[in-house]
Amino acid sequence: MGIELLSPAQMAEADRLAITRGPFDGPALMQNAGSAVAREILSRYPQAQTVHVLAGPGNNGGDGFVAARLLAEAGVDVRVHCEGHPRPGSDAEGALAEMRLPLLGFDAFAPQASDVIVDALFGAGLVREIGAPHAPVIERANASGAPIVAVDLPSGLSGETGLVLGIAIRADLTVTFFRLKPGHLLYPGRDLCGETILVDIGIPADVLADIGSRTFRSVPELWRTHIPWPDSGSHKYARGHVGVFSGGPSATGAARLAAISAARAGAGAVTVLSPRQAVQVNAMHLTSVMLKRTDTPEEAVMFAADRKMTSALIGPGFGVGERCTEFVLALARLAAGRPFGLVLDADAITSFENAPHRLFEALAAIGSETGRGCAVLTPHEGEFRRLFPDLADAAGLSKLERARRAAERSHAVVVLKGPDTVIAAADGRAAINTNATPFLATAGSGDVLAGIVAGLLAQGMPAFEAAAAGVWLHAEAGARFGPGLIAEDLPGLLPAVLAGLRDSQGSSS
Ligand SMILES: NC(=O)C1=CN([C@@H]2O[C@H](COP(=O)(O)OP(=O)(O)OC[C@H]3O[C@@H](n4cnc5c(N)ncnc54)[C@H](OP(=O)(O)O)[C@@H]3O)[C@@H](O)[C@H]2O)[C@@H](O)CC1
Ligand SMILES: Nc1ncnc2c1ncn2[C@@H]1O[C@H](COP(=O)(O)OP(=O)(O)O)[C@@H](O)[C@H]1O
Ligand SMILES: [K+]
Numbered sequence: 001m002g003i004e005l006l007s008p009a010q011m012a013e014a015d016r017l018a019i020t021r022g023p024f025d026g027p028a029l030m031q032n033a034g035s036a037v038a039r040e041i042l043s044r045y046p047q048a049q050t051v052h053v054l055a056g057p058g059n060n061g062g063d064g065f066v067a068a069r070l071l072a073e074a075g076v077d078v079r080v081h082c083e084g085h086p087r088p089g090s091d092a093e094g095a096l097a098e099m100r101l102p103l104l105g106f107d108a109f110a111p112q113a114s115d116v117i118v119d120a121l122f123g124a125g126l127v128r129e130i131g132a133p134h135a136p137v138i139e140r141a142n143a144s145g146a147p148i149v150a151v152d153l154p155s156g157l158s159g160e161t162g163l164v165l166g167i168a169i170r171a172d173l174t175v176t177f178f179r180l181k182p183g184h185l186l187y188p189g190r191d192l193c194g195e196t197i198l199v200d201i202g203i204p205a206d207v208l209a210d211i212g213s214r215t216f217r218s219v220p221e222l223w224r225t226h227i228p229w230p231d232s233g234s235h236k237y238a239r240g241h242v243g244v245f246s247g248g249p250s251a252t253g254a255a256r257l258a259a260i261s262a263a264r265a266g267a268g269a270v271t272v273l274s275p276r277q278a279v280q281v282n283a284m285h286l287t288s289v290m291l292k293r294t295d296t297p298e299e300a301v302m303f304a305a306d307r308k309m310t311s312a313l314i315g316p317g318f319g320v321g322e323r324c325t326e327f328v329l330a331l332a333r334l335a336a337g338r339p340f341g342l343v344l345d346a347d348a349i350t351s352f353e354n355a356p357h358r359l360f361e362a363l364a365a366i367g368s369e370t371g372r373g374c375a376v377l378t379p380h381e382g383e384f385r386r387l388f389p390d391l392a393d394a395a396g397l398s399k400l401e402r403a404r405r406a407a408e409r410s411h412a413v414v415v416l417k418g419p420d421t422v423i424a425a426a427d428g429r430a431a432i433n434t435n436a437t438p439f440l441a442t443a444g445s446g447d448v449l450a451g452i453v454a455g456l457l458a459q460g461m462p463a464f465e466a467a468a469a470g471v472w473l474h475a476e477a478g479a480r481f482g483p484g485l486i487a488e489d490l491p492g493l494l495p496a497v498l499a500g501l502r503d504s505q506g507s508s509s
Contacts, residue, residue: 050112067120068118111144161183226462242309356388
């Protein structure tokens with residue numbers, strides 16, 4: 001299954017290019033799409049009394065007409081509900097002409113819980129809020145208790161944003177074509193789709209080169225070749241040295257959690273840089289992770305240079321304020337002159353709430369050329385709002401687009417966390433992560449993620465790939481553990497997840 005995600009506009013372009021190049025013309029693609037829907041219904045719901053097909057005015061409705069015809073030919077009792085006529089000359093009009101079933105109005109739509117509903121009202125062509133006569137039909141479908149199979153997208157769901165335009169179908173199964181759309185993966189869309197299956201309807205993959213999608217599902221295929229594995233020539237500093245900044249004596253746990261996570265992600269050496277007052281408490285809890293007293297940004301920079309530090313993480317438990325901003329700015333200057341990965345999380349983000357431009361200017365100076373450093377920001381929604389209030393409040397802007405614009409503005413890779421974490425780079429690439437479990441919503445879980453990313457960056461992994469891989473590894477570890485997960489469990493789960501990745505090297509998942 002391809003990892004590119006296409007916006008509805010890009011999908012329309014894929015359809016157009018496919019029709020121009022062949023081997024399938026528009027009606028044939030529609031035949032393939034509708035027959036995939038019919039096939040799924042016949043295999044999943046063999047006992048259904050009646051299948052109600054809700055058909056809209058565009059080609060999504062056309063897929064519905066094809067499915068209706070094939071189901072009727074298979075002996076199913078099919079009722080097609082439609083208002084208005086497809087556009088003259090459209091593929092949908094052709095599919096309607098071939099169907100030869102009576103057209104019922106929406107008023108006659110009265111499904112029983114033992115029936116099946118096919119939602120072919122709107123797909124990629126949804127452009128505005130749903131109103132009458134479609135909204136009441138969607139409401140009735142959702143309330144019926146009958147399983148709903150959505151064609152391409154649940155009607156009312158924006159394939160571009162994952163947001164609902166007024167009201168949307170809540171599907172049990174969504175059958176979509178060629179490539180997933182962001183709306184299948186971003187919430188609330190992901191919930192509305194139910195199970196999503198992707199069907200090959202004969203669109204040749206080479207149309208992707210013309211479309212140039214820069215949005216991906218974050219699966220190992222996207223970043224696996226960049227995962228750093230040690231070889232016989234490796235020594236500990238060749239595997240990177242991570243510095244993790246600790247907070248004061250009552251806020252040291254976050255840094256240690258991140259530090260051990262960086263080590264588990266493969267960094268050869270990890271040091272906790274601690275203020276004087278917290279050195280003793282840190283020393284009591286560290287074994288393989290080293291400890292260095294560090295009270296000023298100058299000391300931090302000197303240590304980083306002396307000890308060949310290749311990445312740093314600051315923010316978790318560090319404390320919000322001017323002291324934090326000074327450390328961040330000093331580290332950003334360091335990263336501007338050498339290959340050095342800087343991860344900013346939690347307090348390092350919040351500390352710039354009143355002057356985000358100071359941070360963005362410092363990160364811009366890092367640049368993204370080979371041999372220079374890079375920065376990764378890992379905000380949850382609340383932290384994101386502090387740095388990018390206008391993007392957070394922009395109505396109708398998808399999580400994908402918010403992260404992408406934030407990356408462009410901040411000159412950093414932005415990891416916008418949540419159940420559908422988005423990873424975006426300043427160059428326009430973006431990925432949506434899909435393997436998270438809600439059990440990850442536990443204190444300290446974000447510190448582990450930031451540590452993993454710092455650990456991968458320290459080993460020279462490029463920032464976008466390191467961030468995407470870090471999010472996936474973190475989520476996979478959480479998903480494998482399940483109920484009862486606490487953040488302390490996560491680092492110890494990484495070896496098995498990494499081993500699985502290494503063993504599956506070369507296969508795609
Ligand atoms: N040959 C092909 O190209 C293939 C296409 N395929 C299928 O086609 C689907 C895309 O088809 P599509 O582009 O016709 O869009 P579709 O989702 O049917 O809706 C457009 C219609 O809805 C209307 N409309 C929009 N919003 C509305 C609202 N809120 N409330 C009311 N009306 C609204 C809009 O009206 P208008 O804006 O023009 O006034 C227009 O009439 C795609 O999802 C896939 O299923 C596959 O078969 C593969 C081959
Ligand atoms: N409902 C959820 N489903 C899946 N993952 C989640 C959910 N809520 C949070 N997460 C993940 O858990 C982590 C929490 O990080 P964060 O909010 O920084 O917490 P903390 O500061 O307590 O460590 C992030 O990686 C986030 O993506
Ligand atoms: K639909």
